[in-house]
Amino acid sequence: MPESPDYEPVIGLEIHIQLQTETKMFCGCKLEFGAEPNTHTCPVCLGHPGALPMTNEQAVEYAIRVGLALGCEIAPRSIFHRKNYFYPDNPKAYQISQYDIPICSGGRLGDVRIHRAHLEEDAAKLTHVGESGRIHGSDASLVDFNRGGTPLIEIVTEPDIHDPAEAREWLTLLRETIRQLGVSDVNMEEGSLRADGNVSIRPVGSKELGVKTELKNMNSFRFLERGIAAEIERQKAIVASGGRVEQETLHFDPASGSLTSLRSKEEAHDYRYFPEPDLLPLAPSPEHVEEVRASLPELPAERRVRYESELGLSPDAAKLLAYDAALASFYEEAVAAEPDVDPIVVANWVTGELVAASREAGFEHPAETKADAAGVGAVARMVDGKEISRGSGRELLAELVANGGDPAEVSERLGLTSDDGDDLAAIVAAAIEAQPDAAAKVKAGEGKAIGAIIGVVMRETKGRADGGEATRLIREQLGL
Amino acid sequence: MSDVRDLSVAAGLAAIEARDLAAAEWADAYAGLPDELGAYLWRPDEPIGGEEGPLGGVPVAVKDIFCIEDVPTTAGSRILENYLPPYTATAVERLLGAGASVLGKTNMDEFAMGSSNENSAYGDVRNPWDTDRVPGGSSGGSAAAVAGGLAPCALGTDTGGSIRQPAAFCGVVGLKPTYGSISRSGMIAFASSLDQCGPFTRTVADAALLLRVMQGADPRDTTSTGIAAGVEMPSREDLSGVRVGVPRELASEAEGMEDGVREVMERTIALCESLGATVAETSLPNARYGISAYYVIAPAEASANLARYDGVRFGERVAAEGLDDMYELTRAAGFGPEVKRRIMLGTYALSSGYYDAYYGRAQRVRTLIARDFENAFADHDVLLTPTSPTVAFPLGSRTDDPLAMYMADYCTVPMSLAGVPAISIPGGLAAAPDGGPELPVGVQLVGPAFGETALLDAAHALESAIGFDTNAAWRGGADA
Numbered sequence: 027m028p029e030s031p032d033y034e035p036v037i038g039l040e041i042h043i044q045l046q047t048e049t050k051m052f053c054g055c056k057l058e059f060g061a062e063p064n065t066h067t068c069p070v071c072l073g074h075p076g077a078l079p080m081t082n083e084q085a086v087e088y089a090i091r092v093g094l095a096l097g098c099e100i101a102p103r104s105i106f107h108r109k110n111y112f113y114p115d116n117p118k119a120y121q122i123s124q125y126d127i128p129i130c131s132g133g134r135l136g137d138v139r140i141h142r143a144h145l146e147e148d149a150a151k152l153t154h155v156g157e158s159g160r161i162h163g164s165d166a167s168l169v170d171f172n173r174g175g176t177p178l179i180e181i182v183t184e185p186d187i188h189d190p191a192e193a194r195e196w197l198t199l200l201r202e203t204i205r206q207l208g209v210s211d212v213n214m215e216e217g218s219l220r221a222d223g224n225v226s227i228r229p230v231g232s233k234e235l236g237v238k239t240e241l242k243n244m245n246s247f248r249f250l251e252r253g254i255a256a257e258i259e260r261q262k263a264i265v266a267s268g269g270r271v272e273q274e275t276l277h278f279d280p281a282s283g284s285l286t287s288l289r290s291k292e293e294a295h296d297y298r299y300f301p302e303p304d305l306l307p308l309a310p311s312p313e314h315v316e317e318v319r320a321s322l323p324e325l326p327a328e329r330r331v332r333y334e335s336e337l338g339l340s341p342d343a344a345k346l347l348a349y350d351a352a353l354a355s356f357y358e359e360a361v362a363a364e365p366d367v368d369p370i371v372v373a374n375w376v377t378g379e380l381v382a383a384s385r386e387a388g389f390e391h392p393a394e395t396k397a398d399a400a401g402v403g404a405v406a407r408m409v410d411g412k413e414i415s416r417g418s419g420r421e422l423l424a425e426l427v428a429n430g431g432d433p434a435e436v437s438e439r440l441g442l443t444s445d446d447g448d449d450l451a452a453i454v455a456a457a458i459e460a461q462p463d464a465a466a467k468v469k470a471g472e473g474k475a476i477g478a479i480i481g482v483v484m485r486e487t488k489g490r491a492d493g494g495e496a497t498r499l500i501r502e503q504l505g506l
Numbered sequence: 507m508s509d510v511r512d513l514s515v516a517a518g519l520a521a522i523e524a525r526d527l528a529a530a531e532w533a534d535a536y537a538g539l540p541d542e543l544g545a546y547l548w549r550p551d552e553p554i555g556g557e558e559g560p561l562g563g564v565p566v567a568v569k570d571i572f573c574i575e576d577v578p579t580t581a582g583s584r585i586l587e588n589y590l591p592p593y594t595a596t597a598v599e600r601l602l603g604a605g606a607s608v609l610g611k612t613n614m615d616e617f618a619m620g621s622s623n624e625n626s627a628y629g630d631v632r633n634p635w636d637t638d639r640v641p642g643g644s645s646g647g648s649a650a651a652v653a654g655g656l657a658p659c660a661l662g663t664d665t666g667g668s669i670r671q672p673a674a675f676c677g678v679v680g681l682k683p684t685y686g687s688i689s690r691s692g693m694i695a696f697a698s699s700l701d702q703c704g705p706f707t708r709t710v711a712d713a714a715l716l717l718r719v720m721q722g723a724d725p726r727d728t729t730s731t732g733i734a735a736g737v738e739m740p741s742r743e744d745l746s747g748v749r750v751g752v753p754r755e756l757a758s759e760a761e762g763m764e765d766g767v768r769e770v771m772e773r774t775i776a777l778c779e780s781l782g783a784t785v786a787e788t789s790l791p792n793a794r795y796g797i798s799a800y801y802v803i804a805p806a807e808a809s810a811n812l813a814r815y816d817g818v819r820f821g822e823r824v825a826a827e828g829l830d831d832m833y834e835l836t837r838a839a840g841f842g843p844e845v846k847r848r849i850m851l852g853t854y855a856l857s858s859g860y861y862d863a864y865y866g867r868a869q870r871v872r873t874l875i876a877r878d879f880e881n882a883f884a885d886h887d888v889l890l891t892p893t894s895p896t897v898a899f900p901l902g903s904r905t906d907d908p909l910a911m912y913m914a915d916y917c918t919v920p921m922s923l924a925g926v927p928a929i930s931i932p933g934g935l936a937a938a939p940d941g942g943p944e945l946p947v948g949v950q951l952v953g954p955a956f957g958e959t960a961l962l963d964a965a966h967a968l969e970s971a972i973g974f975d976t977n978a979a980w981r982g983g984a985d986a
Contacts, residue, residue: 069593073814075581075694076573076595078727108810110856112833119813169818298856300865303699303807306728 033227033265035258036235037193038141038185041200042178043210044148044218045088050175051147052079052122059216063170071175073117078304081106085177086129086308088209089145090318092179093130095207095325096140103309104129104144106302111295114169115149122147123180125299129308136199136327139184145308150174185224185235190254194247197221202326202349214246221250225257227265236261237271242288243278253278256285329354337361337369346377352393359399360406367407375406379420383427396430397423404433415450415492417484418442442490450483450491454499457482469504476500510535511655512977515564515712518658522563529556529563533607536565536657543632543641545651548578549610559605561719567657569648570611571618572598572703573692577608581694582616582626582644585815585840587822595692596724597661597703604719609657612647616842617812618668618696620644621914624905625844632901633675634979635945639898639938642672642914645706649676652706655980659716660706665696666800667894667918669704670930674893674948677932678976679969680706681713681962682918684955685925686731688717689724695811697804700922708976710931710966714739717958738959740966746782748964750775751886753790756917763895766936770947771892774933777971778890788886790878795871796920797912802855802868803923808845809852815840847908876924883954888964891917893930893948897938921952928952929965932974946974 049056053070069077093100107125124144133140151173154164181200187193201212201219212219221244226236241257244250256278261271273291278284324332330348333339339347347354357376361369376392380402384392402423409419414437422437457479458465467475476497483496510532513521521527533553541549547570554574556563568574571581573591580586594602602608615625623631623646631646633639634654641650645662649672652660662669664682673680681704688703695701705716714737722732752758757771778785817823817836824835841849855864882889894914904911921928933949951968953961 069591072819074573074592074820075579075586075589075814076591076690076692077593078691078729080725080728110810110813112813112816114818114829117814117819118810119816120810296858298810298853298858298861300806300810300856300861303697304695304727304729 032230033262034188034230035190035254036185036226036228036238037187037190037254038224039183039187039193039197040222040224041181041197042148042220043092043181043204043212045085045177045179046210046218047082047084047088047177049082049084051082051085051145051177052175054080055175057176058172061172063168063172066172067174071117072171073119079122079302081305081308082177085145086310087318088177088207089129089143089179090310090315091207091209091322092181092204093133093143094315094319095203095322096130096133096135096143096181098130098133098140098143100310100315101127101129101131101308102312103127103307105307106145106305107299108302109297109299111297113149114167115152115174117150117171117174121149122302122305135203136196138186138196141182141184143179143181146178146180148173148176148178185226190251190258193223193254194251197247197250199326199349202351206323206325206351217245220245223250223254223257225254225261226271227258227261237273239271239273240275241278241285242275246280249278249280252280252283253285256283260285326351333373337373339370339373343370343373343377347373352391356393356399356402360403363400364403364407367403367410371410372403372406375402375423379423380427383420383424386424387427389427395427397426398430401426401430401433408433408437409492412492412495414442415487415490415495417487417492418490421490450487450495451499451503453483453486453491454479454496454503457486458500458503465504468500469506511658511980513658514709515561515659515707515715516709518564519561519715529605532563533565533609536609539656541656543634543637543650543654543656544629545612545631545647545654545656546610547580547582547613547628547647550577550608554608555602555605556607557602557605559603561601561715562605564606565609565658566601566606566716567609567612567648567651567660568598569614569645569660569662571614571663571694572661573694574598574608574611577611579611579694580628581618582614582628583815583840583842583845584627585821585837587627589821591692593692596689596726597693597720599692600720600722601661601716606719612645612651612660614647615644615668616845617694617808618644618663618665618701619808619844619848621667621671621911622899622901622904623647623672624901625842627842630901633898633945635677635898636943638942639900639945640675642675642894642898644668644672646672648706649673649678649680652676652678652708653976653979655977658708659712661703662706663693663696663701663703664918664922665700665702665804666922667915669706670918670928670948670950671894671914673706673930674932674946674950675898677946677948677974677979678706678708679710679713679929679931679965680704680948681717681929682921682927683717683721683958684733684927685922686729687721687733687927687956687958689722689727689730691724691726691730695807697807698811699807700800700804702922710740710929710962710969713929714962733956733958735956735959737962740959740962742963742967743970744781745778745964745967748778748783748888749886750778750783750785751788751882751889752785753793753882753889753891754787755790755793756891756920758787760892760895760916762913762916763892764897764936764939766897766938767892767895767947770933770936771949774890774949774968774972778968781967781971785890786886788882788889790875790882790920792871792874792878793920796875796923797916799868799871799875800915800919800923801851801912802864803872805848805852806855806865807852809849809856812841812845812849844908872923875920879920879924879926879952879954887953888961889952891950891952892933893917893950897936897945897947899938900940917950926952926955927958927961929961931965931969931972932976933972934974
């Protein structure tokens, strides 16, 4: 059997994001998640005869914000098209979307290029009554038109992703970016962020794209990664057994991890796109686009670069902080409160001890505990300046997280300041005395034996001693 | 005053002003009349509206394509039988707001598709000049109502000639304003980029009165701009200094033009000259392709506009086992043959692989025709053509030959494609080639976009000189 070449996956994503505007894309109905079904409807969003769409200016502005944040070019003139298909969730039997001239084109976020982003309207929500939960085999289907006409921005990437985990990570970056723009709550579970994947494989080194399949229904970050991974494996298996991948649309079932075909290439819809005659072109003025650009906040990708290059954080720490706007501003406040402490040290406390302590205490987010940023900064300073040991610092932080307070006072009250340098030296001396065998072994070059002495030090200090400092003192006192 | 029904809109308003007529009496004079022409599809027990205002008390018949809240609105189709719209069309709302009174809803070709009113699902309309003949279409009921003494004025819609051609066949005035001058909101869509609302009246001045009230931008139709300069009441008594152009493609070179129509055109040209106009032949080189382009663009848009009639949310539904069956049976039962033909044509023209050859090409022809008009208006203030190549034809004579039927709009379609305003006024009577009583011939005056004031002025001067009696048909033709 000839050796089969290695294949690499090529992945592109299509992301739909509901824009959190006051009203719908083409009518004045209010947007409200979870409202009584069919209470936010009107002749326009129900597709009544004679009703005409009106473009929501706030949605256009939000689309421009998204486009600029993704480094896209904003078209000076873009138009809407009608995308025709019959389905009960689509009351006009066409969706108003954009086709050959989208509002945003080109761009990049992180390592992935953006092909385009365009505005369209969401479909109504279908609930299939019956065991399957899907339309096939259901007893009946209920339509809630409250969701119909919600503004959507569809973002299409170039096929620049080569790994399922990378797809998940990039989608996280996108979600944080959109969230920080304030245009959507980007919640995958509630459907305000929806991702489809286009997956193909090709021999490593090849520049051509293979036949792609489209994956639907990956409604969480975990399912996205798992679905894409499953599809890559499926395609590799087909090729390995001498078959050819067929172009089709697949449905990922997270429960079984299986992929089922929704429709083949032959069954693909002909949407018969044509320009929407009921709407004028979108023509934002260059001044307006610049105003929007000036109003953009610092975004995760830029912030990550700044943390790495200006503050010297590691890529992991920079990403952890930069992708979480609340944590990032908490961190920056802590750094600002302690200008003399190395930002890397503060970052370690925030991303390490604070995250762990808040999880332990049952808080949803580290920035929401009783500890304020200045307090966390102070703990970092106290430990870094050896005012207290690392262990005491942890204890102090846990107390601040649970109950808040002034770090100096709390540390005094808990008696955390007593283990200063002189005391520790005395405790170390006593510990060496208590562990003569271990001391001898350490002197003889058996490094591991130091553990027994440190154990005594920790017991004596109730774990508050700084392990590194204790080690240094033991070796010093043993003349090493 | 011999009969209230003799009154034009202007004369009736003057009579009310002079206290010779009580506003309520005007509509009452029409309320109980027998409708032997089949002009109306629905009449209320009491006329709707009729408040104080600039059109206080003016009775108006409304084509059944305009939604009026809780008033049956069918667009001439079975699929909307028993449909009660939840809102009122802007044009009707403005008339009611000005004090007009709605006499009823008038018969029409199904979804405004037709040139004889024979495509109505609710029966034929008869021409008041000869009840064995068609009234024209698609606004046949509105034209017949005004000519037949069943309303002093009426609303219609014109997509390719649906106001002008029936106005010509019935010997009344019919105005298609510039595309965008009157809101389309609440006007059931046939071909959105062509549909325009306009009045049927007995005089040009009456058309101006109604246009002044209805025109203007409407937030519910973002393609409506209104006529920025407004519309003045016509006052011209002659045509001195007016440059009249006669496009040969729609006059001397027009195929299938009847001798009677030719004679009326010649008389009208002579009359224009005697009124002081300079008349010259001109050219609209691409107008001959108008019908071909129109029968791609209009069905294409219609195929999308009519897709919403699926039996799910309103209108008639045929019950079936599955969703696709329900769609198919509902639409098979609800639409008539001409509507189905155009849905098929339009669907085909937009389908993948044919779009450029049909829809794309038709749009390019449309641009060329619009340019032809611009060029013609560089040298002419107004263009003059026959409205239709023939007089009213006998009922049933063209129903088996769609292409012959389509040619009835040969002279009116180019103006719709270009979006320019055009008015048909009665030019005189002519013998039909197949015998019978003499029948009205319409002449069409065309102006540049938003040039309604000058167009109506010229039409008014010509109308006075022609001296046609628009009440002749219902009074028995005595004064014709």
